[in-house]
Amino acid sequence: MTNPRTGNLSLEYRLVPAEDVLKAYTIESAEYPESEAASLENLVYRQQVAPLLFLGCYTHEQKDADNNNSNNMYNDEAAPTLIGYIVSTLSSDTSLTHSSMSTHDPQGSSVCIHSVCVTSAYQRRGIAIAMVKEYLKHLQQHVHIPAISTSSDDSQELADRNTNLVGVKRVLLIAHNELIGLYARAGFELVGQSAVEHGPDPWYEMIYRL
Numbered sequence: 307m308t309n310p311r312t313g314n315l316s317l318e319y320r321l322v323p324a325e326d327v328l329k330a331y332t333i334e335s336a337e338y339p340e341s342e343a344a345s346l347e348n349l350v351y352r353q354q355v356a357p358l359l360f361l362g363c364y365t366h367e368q369k370d371a372d373n374n375n376s377n378n379m380y381n382d383e384a385a386p387t388l389i390g391y392i393v394s395t396l397s398s399d400t401s402l403t404h405s406s407m408s409t410h411d412p413q414g415s416s417v418c419i420h421s422v423c424v425t426s427a428y429q430r431r432g433i434a435i436a437m438v439k440e441y442l443k444h445l446q447q448h449v450h451i452p453a454i455s456t457s458s459d460d461s462q463e464l465a466d467r468n469t470n471l472v473g474v475k476r477v478l479l480i481a482h483n484e485l486i487g488l489y490a491r492a493g494f495e496l497v498g499q500s501a502v503e504h505g506p507d508p509w510y511e512m513i514y515r516l
């Protein structure tokens with residue numbers, strides 16, 4: 307079913323290539339509070355080690371700078387613009403902690419979401435919820451593709467892990483109270499208050515079982 311708010315936007319989901327990580331960082335640093343925003347270095351690391359877990363939402367809509375929302379045009383030939391993304395890494399922990407978020411464990415069974423971010427000009431149009439649903443669909447597809455490997459060497463195994471997520475069992479995230487409903491609408495369940503302490507407001511852990 308078409309979402310009435312995103313329905314007239316031409317959205318495209320694709321993995322964020324290395325050359326778009328700076329664009330993601332520009333959005334990240336504008337939208338997250340300074341204390342929560344990932345550094346460019348961390349985003350570059352995540353794209354390098356887990357490219358399959360860095361999904362971008364792009365549009366061909368060109369915003370008219372002088373007219374803000376009121377005069378949008380489409381240009382199918384122009385490179386699409388990154389307007390949002392979700393980025394994660396893998397961990398073998400079954401609950402989110404600072405440590406499960408700090409490095410990528412290629413053999414991990416939990417997808418740990420670091421960022422769900424939409425650039426401000428496109429917020430409150432249902433893009434985050436559409437993007438989260440698309441991300442879960444994308445993960446489901448890769449969980450069910452067995453690796454085709456004829457080699458036992460480690461680099462081959464790692465390469466396979468970058469094209470499939472076989473063995474990955476769950477998706478974890480933490481959110482403040484006001485965004486619990488957004489993730490619940492995409493299918494996440496509330497686990498409870500997280501042990502993570504960062505800033506004055508409590509964090510809540512949520513899980514989606516793949």
Ligand SMILES: CC(C)(COP(=O)(O)OP(=O)(O)OC[C@H]1O[C@@H](n2cnc3c(N)ncnc32)[C@H](O)[C@@H]1OP(=O)(O)O)[C@@H](O)C(=O)NCCC(=O)NCCS
Binds near residue numbers: 337430485
């Ligand atoms: C949070 C964020 C991703 C939401 O993106 P979005 O595209 O505007 O979200 P949606 O339009 O899909 O919102 C779906 C629902 O989520 C809730 N919601 C979204 N943003 C909200 C906000 N800032 N405060 C409270 N509720 C919010 C609302 O219930 C909304 O439905 P409604 O518009 O019908 O009221 C975006 O504001 C953002 O990038 N923020 C900065 C980064 C961040 O905090 N990410 C979340 C990390 S857990």
